[in-house]
Structures are given as C-alpha cells and as structure tokens.
Amino acid sequence: MNRTSRRRIAAALALWAVTSTAPAAQAAPVPHRTGCRLVIGHRGAPGYRPEHTLASYALAARMGADYIEADLVSTADGVLVARHENDISQTTDVANHSEFRSRRTTKTIDGVRTTGWFTEDFTLAELRTLRAKERLPAIRPHNTRYNGRYRVPTLQQIIDLTRRLSKQLGRTIGLYLETKHPTYFRSIGKPLEPPLVDALRRNALEGSDAKVFVESFEPSSLQTLRRQVGVRLVQLLAEPVDRPADFVRSGDRRTYRALATTTGLRGIARYADAVGPSKDYVIPVDAHGNSRQPTSFVRHAHAAGLEVHPYAFRSENQFLPTQLRRGGNPNTKGDAVDEYRLFFAADIDGVFSDYPDTAVKARGNSCSA
Numbered sequence: 342m343n344r345t346s347r348r349r350i351a352a353a354l355a356l357w358a359v360t361s362t363a364p365a366a367q368a369a370p371v372p373h374r375t376g377c378r379l380v381i382g383h384r385g386a387p388g389y390r391p392e393h394t395l396a397s398y399a400l401a402a403r404m405g406a407d408y409i410e411a412d413l414v415s416t417a418d419g420v421l422v423a424r425h426e427n428d429i430s431q432t433t434d435v436a437n438h439s440e441f442r443s444r445r446t447t448k449t450i451d452g453v454r455t456t457g458w459f460t461e462d463f464t465l466a467e468l469r470t471l472r473a474k475e476r477l478p479a480i481r482p483h484n485t486r487y488n489g490r491y492r493v494p495t496l497q498q499i500i501d502l503t504r505r506l507s508k509q510l511g512r513t514i515g516l517y518l519e520t521k522h523p524t525y526f527r528s529i530g531k532p533l534e535p536p537l538v539d540a541l542r543r544n545a546l547e548g549s550d551a552k553v554f555v556e557s558f559e560p561s562s563l564q565t566l567r568r569q570v571g572v573r574l575v576q577l578l579a580e581p582v583d584r585p586a587d588f589v590r591s592g593d594r595r596t597y598r599a600l601a602t603t604t605g606l607r608g609i610a611r612y613a614d615a616v617g618p619s620k621d622y623v624i625p626v627d628a629h630g631n632s633r634q635p636t637s638f639v640r641h642a643h644a645a646g647l648e649v650h651p652y653a654f655r656s657e658n659q660f661l662p663t664q665l666r667r668g669g670n671p672n673t674k675g676d677a678v679d680e681y682r683l684f685f686a687a688d689i690d691g692v693f694s695d696y697p698d699t700a701v702k703a704r705g706n707s708c709s710a
Contacts, residue, residue: 379691380700381517382406383653384425388696391475391484393423393432394491395502402506405701408515408554410693411499414522415531420465421496421540425476426450427522430457433471434489441467450525451586461531468493480657480672496537500544515552519577523562524587534562538569547571556617560600560609561587567612575650576600576609578618601638606645615648615690623651623687630663635687643688652693654681654700678703 385397386404398409411423427450429435435444435458444463447456460468473491475484494502496518503514520533527533537555541547549571556575557563563574579585581598588595599605601622609616622638642649655661659671666675681692681703694700 378685378689378704379407379650380405380697380704381650381691381693382409382697383693383695384410384412386695386697387476387484388481388656389484391432391473391487391491392425393494394473394487395494395498396487396491398494398499398502399506401697402503402510402514404698406514406694406697407691408517408552409499409503410517410519411494411496412519412521413496413533413537414460415526415533415536416460416463416465416468418464419531419536421533421536422460422465422468422493423496423499424460424493424521427460427526428455428457429460429471429493431474432476433458433473433493435471438471450522452589461526461529465495480659496540497544500540500546513552515554516546517554517556517575520555520557520559520562520566522586523557523559524590528590534565534569538566541570541572549573554615559585559587560612561591564612573614574612575615575617576613577652578616578622580619581622601641603641603645606641606647610645610647613647615650616642617650617652617693620651620654620684623649623689624683626662632662632664632683639688648690649688650691650693651684651689654684654692654694654696656696656699 382398382401384392385394386401387397390397390400393411401409412425413421414424414427416422424432435441441458444458445456447454448459469492471493472489473493474488475481478485500516503516506514518537520537523533541553546553547570551572553572554575555566555572556577558577558579560576563576567574578597578601581601582596584596600609601618606616618638622636624635625633627633639649654677656674656677657672658666658668658675661675661677661680665679667673677696677699681700684692685704692700
C-alpha cells in the first residue's frame with residue numbers, strides 16, 4: 342500500500358469514526374483467545390527473502406513467527422499455489438521464458454484490467470519451470486540476490502514445511518491461508534474452496550483446534566468455508582470506500598466501511614472468528630502522516646467476539662508513520678519496534694509482519710497457541 346492510499350484511508354476513517362455507531366457502554370472486551378499477540382509472517386519474511394517462497398516461510402518461522410501466511414491461487418489443473426496475485430509477471434521470471442510468450446494476455450480481475458501472465462493459464466508442471474523473484478526490487482534491492490533460486494510452492498509443500506519446522510523448532514508453526522480473488526476463480530470454473538477444504542482434511546487440519554486461520558476479503562468465500570471446515574476464519578478489510586468483489590458481483594452496495602461498524606462487525610462474527618483490517622482502521626494517520634489516537638475499532642470488534650489482526654507491518658520509512666521515520670531515505674528502516682508497541686497498546690491480537698523478527702522483539706514473548 343503506498344502513502345497516497347494510506348492518506349485516503351485515513352481521511353475516510355476520520356469521517357467513519359465520527360459517523361459510526363458507538364459501542365454499548367457495558368460491552369466488555371473479549372479475552373484474547375490466543376493468550377498473547379500473534380506474529381504472522383506476512384508472505385513469510387519478505388523483508389529478507391522473496392515473498393511466498395519456502396525459504397521466506399522457513400525464515401519467518403525461525404525468526405519466531407507463530408504463523409506463516411500464504412496467498413492461494415489456482416493453476417490450470419486446479420492445484421493451489423502461493424502467489425501474491427494470480428498475475429505472476431512481477432514475482433517470477435516468466436517474462437524470460439520464450440516458450441510462454443504467447444500466454445501473456447489481458448484480463449479483468451475484480452474490476453481491474455491487468456496485462457500479464459496468470460497462474461490459471463499454467464499447469465503446475467509448467468509453473469515449476471519458473472523461478473521466483475523479488476516483487477519490490479526498488480525498495481528491497483538486497484533481496485534480488487535470491488532471484489532465480491526458488492520455485493513457486495504448492496499449498497501441500499507449505500503444509501509439509503510447517504510440519505518439518507514444528508519438529509525442528511519444538512513448537513507448532515501455524516498456517517494462515519488466504520483465498521485470493523475467490524469470486525474471479527469461481528467465475529472461470531476453478532473455485533478455491535474445494536481444493537483448500539480437501540487439503541485441510543487430507544492433512545488432518547480441519548478441526549477448531551488446528552493451528553490454522555483462513556482469511557479472505559470476500560465474505561462469501563468464508564461463509565462457504567464455515568459450512569465445510571471447522572478452522573478459524575478471518576474477514577479482511579480493505580479501504581473503507583471499496584466493496585468486496587463478491588458484493589460487487591451480487592449487487593450488494595455495502596462497503597468495507599459498513600462491515601467495520603458495530604452492526605457490520607456483529608454480522609462478521611456470525612461466520613468468522615477474527616478481522617484483519619488495514620492498520621489505519623486501528624491507528625490512522627493525519628494529513629502529515631503522523632499517528633493519531635487509536636479508534637474504537639478494536640473495542641467494537643472485541644465486543645462482537647472477534648480478534649483483531651491488522652496488516653501489514655513493514656520496517657522501511659515509507660511504510661511507517663512520520664514520527665517514526667529515521668533519515669531521508671524512504672527505503673531505510675525506521676523505528677518499527679515503536680509502531681508495533683503502539684498497536685499492542687491498542688489491544689490488538691496479532692500482526693501481519695514483513696519482518697517477523699522485529700515484531701517478536703517488540704512483543705517480547707512467545708506464543709504457544
């Protein structure tokens with residue numbers, strides 16, 4: 342998310358905070374079910390390795406992350422793989438493969454017209470011939486040294502990795518899985534939920550005691566999963582003025598702002614266990630990029646029985662509030678530890694972090710949940 346987007350969210354949230362319904366005075370926050378603040382390796386540890394690679398996931402776990410997060414998309418043959426988007430132009434070396442030149446095409450994904458190469462046009466065997474690369478080379482040039490080393494991982498490989506790491510590290514490494522563009526994939530006959538449910542059942546990860554969260558920006562995907570598998574579910578919240586893609590398709594006029602009201606959060610609690618809001622829902626920034634006072638969002642969510650896991654925490658200056666930046670280079674690191682502590686003081690339940698070691702340092706303890 343760029344700085345302009347954050348300011349736009351902040352402006353929308355400032356209006357929302359004034360107009361939203363206040364929580365009932367007698368509503369008490371729900372106790373933290375996990376017993377501590379979770380550190381979720383956001384796409385692994387992409388501050389140090391290219392995102393969504395087994396190396397990035399393994400490093401996140403070794404740095405102390407409680408969960409590793411994978412965005413799931415489908416191949417042509419229905420296999421779930423981890424990519425930030427189904428467009429793999431910026432995250433693989435596909436452009437260097439002359440045999441796939443004709444696969445480059447233009448599609449409309451959730452209302453956005455995109456030209457590139459897409460996972461659903463490649464079989465798993467074809468994807469396995471590609472290699473991952475750093476998605477943000479201008480911001481993280483040090484990660485480009487790993488370009489070409491790693492393949493696109495499948496969901497099963499990620500599950501197998503967490504089991505190996507759990508044995509090696511002596512603690513259970515959890516899975517935090519996102520259904521990415523589920524309405525789009527359903528529209529092309531490759532729904533994400535059936536193979537996800539199958540994988541969880543096949544690996545004995547379907548019970549409520551399994552260390553698994555499944556997240557989505559689209560309520561219908563989570564509602565489908567709630568009927569089929571008993572893992573914990575998380576409703577992600579994007580920019581307040583935007584609408585979930587499944588709402589757009591069905592004609593539902595509600596925005597993410599509506600989902601974030603006390604009424605909206607109570608509705609989410611009927612099918613989910615947590616919410617994953619962008620950071621500004623919890624602590625917005627002002628016109629100068631400085632942190633404002635926390636909103637009542639966390640209190641609202643806890644009163645509805647929902648945990649709160651905001652995203653995404655990054656250590657580079659350009660992603661931090663102005664008062665925590667150090668030096669004039671937007672790509673050098675600022676006082677990220679202090680940002681985590683601001684959010685922990687706001688009573689959140691977990692963080693999505695590109696730098697899990699920094700999040701663990703700020704938290705100062707470990708989790709066993």
